[in-house]
Amino acid sequence: MTQATAASDTTGFSTASEYPLRNGGQILVDQIRLHGTKRVFLVPGESYLPCIDALNEHKGAIEPIVCRQESGAGYMAEAYGKLTNEPGVCFVTRGPGATNASIAVHTAYQDSTPMILFIGQVGGDFIEREAFQEIDYRRMFGEMTKWVAQIDDTSRIPEYIARAYQVARSGRPGPVVLALPEDTLWGEAQVADVKPHPRLMTYPGQPQLDELKRLLASAERPFLLVGGSGWTRDAQVALEGFAERFDIPTGVAWRRLECVDAELPQYAGHVGMGMHAELRQQLVESDLVIAVGTRIGEATSEGYSWIQSPVPTQKLVHVYADPEELGRVYQPTLAINTDVNGFALALSTLSPDSAPRWSDITRAARTAYLATLEEQPSPGPLSLDKVSLTVDRILDGKGCITVGAGNYALYAHRYVRFRGLGSSLAPTVGSMGYGLPAAISSKLEFPERPAVCYAGDGCFQMNMQELGVALQYRVGIVVLVFNNGMWGTIRAHQENDFPGREIALTFTNPDFAALVTAYGGLGQVVEKDEDFEASFTRALEFADRERLPALIELRYDPDGIAPGKLLSGIREDALARNATTAQAGV
Incomplete structure (x- = not known):
């Protein structure tokens, strides 16, 4: 059996009536295993004890990592999401547990990392009384999540979990928060599991690829800027192959250093706060910026300086998975709404019709980057x-x-x-x-x-x-x-x-x-x-x-x-x- 189908003893049932009666915690943990989760990070709390108990049924399949504070647990889950492209799962208790974990949710949101935070909640019989540790999480997390909800019906847990995984990893990935009232987790239901939805990959259209090639053909000083999340190794190799064929100077967005191999001959450095002067000047003088997967946010743009908002001086090809981001800060010459992997793999169809005119610029950019690896003077006996x-x-x-x-x-x-x-x-x-x-x-x-x-x-x-x-x-x-x-x-x-x-x-x-x-x-x-x-x-x-x-x-x-x-x-x-x-x- 695959990891997705080996969820529990319920596998193989076809209708709800064939499933055993399970409490909410059992149903929930069955679902996260069904969706491929192999490790969860948590700080235990009595508000979600049925979920903790249900982990007994998944020993060897789901590893619980008991953390010391909720921000640490949340950060571990967020890092898991970055490393695997699958939602990192974190469980915390209500009130203080949720507020401690909120920093990791904010990180996952701005870093576009798939993550699911489960929070224990007071029961429905106490709700809206400001009961012990009660918070309305829909209001608390509304500005820093892709979706925040509360599961008030035990029988709907599979539906909510399937949606949470889909939302967290689709489009621009990000965090989902689900509140779990005690009566939902202690309640019982005879309900069918909901299998995971296949990952959706989107691709650019041929007219967009043709226009990209046309823009490159007319450029004198292009620059490829790579960032964002969700990359696969195959996509990274395809993108680096595109950079090599067109010999385009290539940089990584702020703190996305893993997106391009620094040994790539076209690699020019880390774009954003603290970048070296030659790289900054090259970006200012570029006539075409191809931005793949990055929002070109404040840190990458150095306060929206080397690329201006709302209308850049450079021609801008902006490739991003979320259509609402395209045109939000910068008006692109060409907007391509697709995920980074579909776009990168589609680039394998593009090759230059003649030798690139900017190869000398690319060599100079590479030389400038290598010069930054030379040790700088520093005070004291330890450099x-x-x-x-x-x-x-x-x-x-x-x-x-x-x-x-x-x-x-x-x-x-x-x-x-x-x-x-x-x-x-x-x-x-x-x-x-x-x-x-x-x-x-x-x-x-x-x-x-x-x-x-x-x-x-x-x-x-x-x-x-x-x-x-x-x-x-x-x-x-x-x-x-x-x-x-x-x-x-x-x-x-x-x-x-x-x-x-x-x-x-x-x-x-x-x-x-x-x-x-x-x-x-x-x-x-x-x-x-x-x-x-x-x-x-x-x-x-x-x-x-x-x-x-x-x-x-x-x-x-x-x-x-x-x-x-x-x-x-x-x-x-x-x-x-x-x-x-x-x-x-x-």
Whole structure:
């Protein structure tokens, strides 16, 4: 039997009357197994106990991962969705559990990740009385989900679950939230399972492909921008083949570094906040941008600067799965409403009629990108540039690197050459605390691959309790904690906007290396360049051998705020700018 048809002992029944009487929890868990879910992330709660009990009937088929806090559970589910293109499933209890998990729902929404959050709810006999932990989830999650609903009838659970999976993964993927009243879960019904709907793939029409080729034929400085979610390996290979045939300079959208293999000869870099000046100038000067799968949001467009809204100066071919996104922010020259996989596979029919005129531009873009891999000067005895260059060399394209939010992530995004799907997990929404849960999820899904978490000292402490998951389930991840004793990104903004007025952004840290030993892991401290490589190698070996977390605390000069940038330099520039403004009488 396939995974989809081996759901439970009820498989093979054809009518509702042939199914056994089941409670709501049993019906629900039968459905999620039927839809292919093999792992669920949860923080237990009495409000959905029938679902927890029903997992007993699916031992060996559905693995429950018991997390320490709902944001960690939600992040793990979101990462699962990114890695598999199937909805990551998370269960939390009502009220506080739901509010804690909301950050992961917001992440899944802005990152276009398929995810389903199940929330326990008070029973129908108590509803609308502001009962214990009661919240109207339809109002709470309405702005950050594709669909939010409450299942008030036990017999309709299969219908709701089938729709949830379909909505979460279709069009622009995203999160679905379903509230589960206690009387729905404890209630019983004799109801048929609803089988999963086949995944729908859409393709561009031939006239659209012809117009794309015509636009390319008339272009002088085209650029291919790749992003979004839902990519398959076959589609990625097809897209990279298109980039090679037409020799188009190609970049990845903000924090979508896994979408293109960095070894592609046409790869030009990471587009968005913090990109290098040559790439930014190339985008400004381009006469045709082919944007595939990306919304070209604020971060990718650097505040809608290099591409203008609503009418770009460049011709724009915008390929996106959601028709409502096409024309919403930018008016495209050619809008193609299709999913990334259907579009990429259709590109195999296109080849240039003559040698591309822009090959010199492509070579220059590639050369400029390779130059960014050269180490930048940094203060102190430990260079974060060297750290990431060493990580890149040792991993050599293997495994997954995860980050949360903070300037420390710029080092991985600049120096690591990501090698395709599953190599990067980074929240485009810029949410902190993501890296550790995401690394755990990656290692659970691909236990044979390294999983390395980059985490700032503040970012790490937002979800460091999930080290308990790594201990409990023997998950051998490696964590690099960037310890500068402050909220670094905010300090950089503070110095830029209010130079010399430092306040409220520093903190005192624990001994991170000692902390991880309490979770059975290996803790190390590195303060000098010459010590990092041996320490990192040791951490990888320990994590692989013991299947437990290894952590390296990186203690470095906090003046090194970003690749090639000093915090003191930001302050000096801001003071000089303010002095010039004052002299001008502005």
